Amino acid sequence: MELKFDAAGTQALIRGGVRVADKGGLVVEDVRQGYARIRLPFRDSMLRPGNVISGPALFTAADSAMYALVLSHLGPALMAVTANMNLAFLNKALPGDVIGEARLLKLGRKLVVMSVELFTSADPQRMVAHVTGSYALPGA
Amino acid sequence: MELKFDAAGTQALIRGGVRVADKGGLVVEDVRQGYARIRLPFRDSMLRPGNVISGPALFTAADSAMYALVLSHLGPALMAVTANMNLAFLNKALPGDVIGEARLLKLGRKLVVMSVELFTSADPQRMVAHVTGSYALPGA
Amino acid sequence: MELKFDAAGTQALIRGGVRVADKGGLVVEDVRQGYARIRLPFRDSMLRPGNVISGPALFTAADSAMYALVLSHLGPALMAVTANMNLAFLNKALPGDVIGEARLLKLGRKLVVMSVELFTSADPQRMVAHVTGSYALPGA
Amino acid sequence: MELKFDAAGTQALIRGGVRVADKGGLVVEDVRQGYARIRLPFRDSMLRPGNVISGPALFTAADSAMYALVLSHLGPALMAVTANMNLAFLNKALPGDVIGEARLLKLGRKLVVMSVELFTSADPQRMVAHVTGSYALPGA
Numbered sequence: 001m002e003l004k005f006d007a008a009g010t011q012a013l014i015r016g017g018v019r020v021a022d023k024g025g026l027v028v029e030d031v032r033q034g035y036a037r038i039r040l041p042f043r044d045s046m047l048r049p050g051n052v053i054s055g056p057a058l059f060t061a062a063d064s065a066m067y068a069l070v071l072s073h074l075g076p077a078l079m080a081v082t083a084n085m086n087l088a089f090l091n092k093a094l095p096g097d098v099i100g101e102a103r104l105l106k107l108g109r110k111l112v113v114m115s116v117e118l119f120t121s122a123d124p125q126r127m128v129a130h131v132t133g134s135y136a137l138p139g140a
Numbered sequence: 141m142e143l144k145f146d147a148a149g150t151q152a153l154i155r156g157g158v159r160v161a162d163k164g165g166l167v168v169e170d171v172r173q174g175y176a177r178i179r180l181p182f183r184d185s186m187l188r189p190g191n192v193i194s195g196p197a198l199f200t201a202a203d204s205a206m207y208a209l210v211l212s213h214l215g216p217a218l219m220a221v222t223a224n225m226n227l228a229f230l231n232k233a234l235p236g237d238v239i240g241e242a243r244l245l246k247l248g249r250k251l252v253v254m255s256v257e258l259f260t261s262a263d264p265q266r267m268v269a270h271v272t273g274s275y276a277l278p279g280a
Numbered sequence: 281m282e283l284k285f286d287a288a289g290t291q292a293l294i295r296g297g298v299r300v301a302d303k304g305g306l307v308v309e310d311v312r313q314g315y316a317r318i319r320l321p322f323r324d325s326m327l328r329p330g331n332v333i334s335g336p337a338l339f340t341a342a343d344s345a346m347y348a349l350v351l352s353h354l355g356p357a358l359m360a361v362t363a364n365m366n367l368a369f370l371n372k373a374l375p376g377d378v379i380g381e382a383r384l385l386k387l388g389r390k391l392v393v394m395s396v397e398l399f400t401s402a403d404p405q406r407m408v409a410h411v412t413g414s415y416a417l418p419g420a
Numbered sequence: 421m422e423l424k425f426d427a428a429g430t431q432a433l434i435r436g437g438v439r440v441a442d443k444g445g446l447v448v449e450d451v452r453q454g455y456a457r458i459r460l461p462f463r464d465s466m467l468r469p470g471n472v473i474s475g476p477a478l479f480t481a482a483d484s485a486m487y488a489l490v491l492s493h494l495g496p497a498l499m500a501v502t503a504n505m506n507l508a509f510l511n512k513a514l515p516g517d518v519i520g521e522a523r524l525l526k527l528g529r530k531l532v533v534m535s536v537e538l539f540t541s542a543d544p545q546r547m548v549a550h551v552t553g554s555y556a557l558p559g560a
Contacts, residue, residue, distance in 0.1 A: 049219075050219065055199065055200075055203050055222050055225070056196050056199050056200040056203065059195065059196050059199040059225075060195075060196040063195050063196065079190065081229065082195050082229050083228075083229055083391060083414070084226075084227065084228055084229065084364055084414065085195070085199075085225075085226070085227045085229075086224075086225070086226045086227075086366060086506040086552060087224065087225045087226075088223075088224055088525065088526075088533050088552050088554065089221065089222050089223055089224065089225075090525055090526040090533060091526065105508065105510055105547065105550050106508075106510040106511065106547075110390045110391075110416055111363060111390075111391075111416065113508050113510060113550070115535075115550060127525065127526075130525050130533070130535060130552060132506060132508055132550060132552055134363070134364065134508065136390055136391065223531060223554070224504055224554065226366040226412060226506060228385065228386075228393050228412055228414065230385055230386040230393055231386065245368065245370055245407065245410050246368075246370040246371065246407075250530045250531075250556055251503060251530075251531075251556065253368050253370055253410070255395075255410060267385065267386075270385050270393070270395060270412060272366060272368055272410060272412055274368065274503070274504065276530055276531065329499075330499065335479065335480075335483050335502050335505070336476050336479050336480040336483065339475065339476050339479040339505075340475075340476040343475050343476065359470065361509065362475050362509050363508070363509055364506075364507065364508055364509065365475070365479075365505075365506070365507045365509075366504075366505070366506045366507075367504065367505045367506075368503075368504055369501065369502050369503055369504065369505075372501075
C-alpha cells in the first residue's frame, strides 16, 4: 500500500493533535512501508528512582511509535484507539532520548497489530523493552 | 503474611521516592492483605484528543497501584522492577481521577504477579482498563 | 442482555463444532450473565515432565472458557476468532480436571474482552493461571 | 555465550523429556546464538472448525520454540518453567507444519524473555501469530 504521509507529515499531524506525547517534542524520524521510527527527547521528568527512564515514559514512546505507524499508513481522518498493549521490560533504560521502532504485523479491517522495539540513545544497541500492541479501527 | 505498611505509610514511601507517579499527588487509599487501591488526581495533562484520559496516564495509574501493593507487602528496602505489563483497554476513560485496584495473584520468590482494574471517578462502575503485570524481585 | 444459550446448550454447540477442546469431553458447567465456567477432564496426555499440567492444556482450557462465554452470549451463528491471549502462569498445575472461569470485561462491536481464572480439581483454591484475551467479531 | 547443544542435541533432549509437544514429532531445525527454529509436523488433530490450525496447536509450537531456545543455550539440567505468554493471532493458520522461530530478547538471572514468530508451511511468508513470553529460571 501507499503511505499517506511521510515522516514530517506524520509528525505534524501528531503534534497538531495535541496528543500527550507531543508535549515532549516527539520526533518522527522515519516512516516506510510497514515501519515507523520515533524519538522522544530526554527530559528529567522521565526519570524514576535509580536514575532510569520510567515505565510510563517507555509506554509513551511505544504508543507514539504505533500511532505514527498507523497515521502514516492510514491517514489523519482515522480516530484509531489503542486496544491492547503488552510490554516486556528487558534492561534498565539509561537516561537518553527514547527511540521506538514500530513494525506492522497485521493491517486488518478491524485491528492493526504492531510490535515496537525500544532503545535509548545512551546505549542504542541494547533493547530496553519489547512491546506488542493493537489499535482498533473505527467504523470498520 | 503481615503487611509491612498501611495506606498512609505506603503513600509516604512512594512520594518520598520521587517516583514519576507521585508528581500528580498520588493517593494510596487502601491497602489490605493482597489488595491496594490508589487514586491519581485528575490533571489536564492526562487528556488526549477526544477528551479522554490517555494511555500513558492509565499506565501510570496501573503501575502505581502495583507498586503500592508491592511496597505495602514487602517493605521499602525492596527495589522491585516491572518485568511485564499487559493492558486491555476496555472503555473510554472519561475525565476524572483515575482509580486503580490492584490484587495479588502470586507472591513468588522471584516474581510478584498482580492484576489491576482501572476506573475513573467520572463513572466508577465502568472499568476502563484491565491490567496484568509482574514485578521482578531483586536478590532472589 | 439475554443469554442465547444455557450451559447445556452451549456445551452441545461446542462439542458439535468438533473443536479441538471437545475431544477431551469438555463440560460447560455454568453460564450466567457475563460469566461461564468450564471443566476439562483430566487425561494423562495433559501432563508434562514434573507431573504437572502442560501449558497447552491450560491454554486449551482458557480458550474453551472464553469460547463458551462468547457462544452463550452471542449465539452459534458467530464465527468469532481469538485475537489475543495473555497468560500469566502462577502455580504448578497439579494433576486433575482443569476448571476455567471466564468473566466478560467488554462486549464491543468488534471485540469481546474476557479474563479467565484457571484452577485444577487437585487444589481448587489455588489459581494456576490468570488469562486475559479477546475475540474478534466478524462482520462488525 | 557458547551454545550447550546443537539442533540435534536439543531435539533429543526435548523428545527424551516426554514433553507434550514431542508427541507430534517435534523437529528442532536450527539453533544459533540467540535463535532457535522448530517445526511441528501437521496432524489432523491440530485443526479446528473452519479448517485452520487451532490456538492450542499454535501455543504448543510457540512454547516448543522457546523451550528449544532455552535448552540449547542453558543446557538440560535446567527445569525452567513458562512464566508468561502473550499471543497475537494475525492470520488464519492454513493447514501445514507449524514453524516457530524464537529469538532471545533477554537472558537474565531470573528470567529469559523471547519472541516467537509462527508460520505454517502452507504459506511460509505469512506470519500467523506473534508471541512474546518468558521462562523463569530455577534456583536463581
